Amino acid sequence: MINKKYSEFENFDEDYNFDSNEFVDIPNLEDELESEIKKTKANLKKAKIMLIGGTGVGKSSLINVVFGKDVAKVGHGVPTSRGIEKFEIPGRDIIIYDSEGYEIGEDKLEHFNSNIISTIESEGICTVWYCISTPNSRITDYDKEIIGKIKSYNIPVHVVLTQADKSNPTKAQEMKTTVKAECGVESFLVTTNYIKIQNPKTNKEYGYLELENLLKFTTENITDENLRLAFVREQRCSLKVKEEEATRIVNQHASGNAIVGFSPIPFSDAPLLLASQVAMISRIICVYELEEQESGIKGIIQAIGLQGLMQQGGKMAAKFALGQAMKFFSGLGSVAGGMINGAVAATFTKTLGYTVSTICYKMKEDEINNTKKTAFLNGPTTEMFLSVFKNQFDKLGQR
Structure with a gap:
């Protein structure tokens, strides 16, 4: 009525x-x-997303699931500075910046740190996905340091706990708690292998776990209307x-x-x-x-x-x-x-x-x-x- x-x-x-x-x-x-x-x-702006994380954490798979068309393979990577590649496909309003993993050693870490910050400033990055492999079950002091520095530049940074389907659920939840407590940012348990098993609490398939929540949270933190529309439009997940x-x-x-x-x-x-x-x-x-x-x-x-x-x-x-x-x-x-x-x-x-x-x-x-x-x-x-x-x-x- x-x-x-x-x-x-x-x-x-x-x-x-x-x-x-x-x-x-x-x-x-x-x-x-x-x-x-x-x-x-014509008013859309290029949504620029930076992924930070070591080799083997699943960044390429994440990019391809979210943005489709095998962006990490089809896109032509162009080095912007040592250790960071820029992927862009003609006709798409998304640009991906992919960092190599950092190497242990004070000088190497400082150089990596400098590259990350200078790229964020010069390229106009709108959000950062900091990828950590969930099965490793640990967040290093350097992870906390670089996350803190990115935050200080008022750039939204979200921790993506990748390969979560291969991790012990209890330890995975403990990692989320640690990220929130020690880094002060949200984290999301993600898999790029779609899980068809139903969640008994929601009666829905597990899917990519919390990947949709990551996309929603990213969207909410993009305040520029034309960047926001570009990001939502370009995500295919x-x-x-x-x-x-x-x-x-x-x-x-x-x-x-x-x-x-x-x-x-x-x-x-x-x-x-x-x-x-x-x-x-x-x-x-x-x-x-x-x-x-x-x-x-x-x-x-x-x-x-x-x-x-x-x-x-x-x-x-x-x-x-x-x-x-x-x-x-x-x-x-x-x-x-x-x-x-x-x-x-x-x-x-x-x-x-x-x-x-x-x-x-x-x-x-x-x-x-x-x-x-x-x-x-x-x-x-x-x-x-x-x-x-x-x-x-x-x-x-x-x-």
């Missing part, structure tokens, strides 16, 4: 029988979306991480659209609202890497049922504009009108964003699994889109 907060939408079709273009001059959506996607991609970033984008736009609803100029907000929604959709499509499909932008619009979306969007925008006009009628204050319009704008934008994200998720999932039998791989129909839209709207009303 729809929450009272959103009950004004319940009988909308019966109460308002407007043509979808009556109040809003809807632009050519293909051109608008294509332009917005190009703008979004977790659709859940992409979905959470899409949700954050939706909430960001919905909040902005609620503010738009308080504008005192009647009818002026609807085109503004529409522009924000197109920008939101473009960012979501980029998160899921669906803009490069062979069918192009037109195919994506058809796949997410955008024609049906704008038919609904035009109606909602019509009511939104009508609400603006109501603020100027005798007895209706602008504050009350603004509150109504803010709810309309935010609710529709959220419903739209969650719908696009849900369908993009399913499309990407089918693409990854090569599930040719499902409807989403070939692109859902407008009817399917509107069904998801209604379901997401109902969920919002229940919150």
Whole structure:
């Protein structure tokens, strides 16, 4: 049942029988979306990740699982300084810096230390994954020292306890406790060998253990919007991480659209609202890497049922504009009108964003699994889109 907060939408079709273009001059959506996607991609920055750890800890395997396409093999390593290689693939917005293991000896350690810090400063590293082999069951004093120095430069550093599937679980948890207590950073038990056995507590497969948590934590610690989007987009390991970033984008736009609803100029907000929604959709499509499909932008619009979306969007925008006009009628204050319009704008934008994200998720999932039998791989129909839209709207009303 729809929450009272959103009950004004319940009988909308019966109460308002407007043509979808009556109040809003809807632009050519293909051109608008294509332009917005190009703008979004042009603003992306290269997410630069540094991996530190000795030979044999599994850094190359970690890179390949997270970023796909055998980055560590396909990418051309270019030495940036002694002991550090830079891997970059044309067309990708991720750059990996891989350090060799350090050698024992005061002079050698100091030189290694200097190289790490100078690379972080000169290359603009956005996060560091410090890799330690879990089966070794020890964290050295030097590990603690270099982690502390990286932290002092305000660079997020996360300890990745690799090869965790080969370690005693009790000792592995003890290592996590030690890292937190003695280094003051989070650590994550990770394997690059997918574990299909189910966890009795969660009823889910163990998978890559805490690798998804590492990706989520890394994402949360990238504050630059364009770096953050690049990292989430380029990681190929977790659709859940992409979905959470899409949700954050939706909430960001919905909040902005609620503010738009308080504008005192009647009818002026609807085109503004529409522009924000197109920008939101473009960012979501980029998160899921669906803009490069062979069918192009037109195919994506058809796949997410955008024609049906704008038919609904035009109606909602019509009511939104009508609400603006109501603020100027005798007895209706602008504050009350603004509150109504803010709810309309935010609710529709959220419903739209969650719908696009849900369908993009399913499309990407089918693409990854090569599930040719499902409807989403070939692109859902407008009817399917509107069904998801209604379901997401109902969920919002229940919150």
